[in-house]
Amino acid sequence: MTPSPVVHLRGAVALSSGFPLLSGVDLDLEAASLNVITGANGAGKTSLLRLLAGLLALSSGEAEVCGVDLTNGDLRQLRRRVGWLGHEGSFYADLTVRENLRFCALALGRPTDEIDAVLARVGLSSRVDTITKKLSAGQRRRLGLAWLLLRRAELWLLDEPYASLDDQGRTFFDALLADVINAGATVVLSAHDPLRATTLRPRTIGLVGGRVREVAP
């Protein structure tokens, strides 16, 4: 029996003030896969990620993410199962690294004793008591990864995750993604340039004008 896809979209339309952000997306994403959404500015990459996170309302069409129907399902339950990493920074700037992760863990009812291990994994052990706004852009990105690891998200949604990473950071990031995919998570990330996006072998989804233009392979 074929396992049901983690993401199933048919003719998915999302509007903002009457303007179509997504204008009929058809897409199926399998579990434990890496998927890169590419496209020019305004193509709908972030909107698609927001739709998958349950943060953007579905105006018409069919959409099911992690088994939750986006039309009438429990979006709060879906949100607890996805992990979001935006390119703007995703934390409270005046809290320390540890305080941000502690807030996340307690909010999700997870034990806080995993925080040190997660920070060690992303190479931020020495910054545990640093106030987040004093971190560099790359360190904030690593904190974002720690946030996602702590959450044990089933579906990772990463908006331009390579934007502020150097070569060493990219290599580290690719290795981490390989690990979480091997552990069963599905990763969807957006990038302008698919070739530079990752050394892994992702499925590439090209968006143009809010529609899927091509999927490869």
Add this chain to the structure above:
Amino acid sequence: MIRIAWLVAKKDLRIEARSRVLLWQVVPFGAMALLLTGLALGPAHAGNSSAGPGLFYLVMLFVALLMINRSQVLESTPGTRASIATLGLDPAGVFLGKTLALCVELWVTGLVLLAGTVLVLHTALHGAFLALPSVLVTLGALAAAGTLYGAMTAGGEGAATLLPVLCLPAFAPLLIAGERAFSAALTHGGLWEWWVIVVVALVAYVGVGILLYGVLEES
């Protein structure tokens, strides 16, 4: 709900304690505004002023609007907003937590400004002391209403200027009742009818907030 409320309140108060916006910006602003109102009354009236309660609540209104806006800005950075939304927090808990944190901040500022009305506007110390419970409850109701209206404008276009327009009609009955209760404490008049209004408003805003905060967040 209570667990999330406590978590959110502690987080907001920790951010406030670390950023010191309340200490270095809001409280000095309130103190200066109170001093200016005293100067506006002039020496003939400021020394024997029955306007103290009204001026106290006028300044608290300005302070509350600043604090409500700040409380919502903490959550409104685009990345933070999305990340926190994906935690799937109970909206009733978030509302209660933000209300509690805002309430504590307003209480701290209110106590400083109450002392200021005694010093600057020569409000009777004994009367101010008697008025303290009604002041605390009124500020609690302002915090609940402010958190609700703050969520309505959060992240929207012109949020900072829209907030006062929305809040003023909701705050007006609270401010009037609070001022009347304060004045009654100074003149040893009847307090209870004003107390009832303030307490009913507090309960109503907390109830509406628990029920509707999630809808406002989603919209």
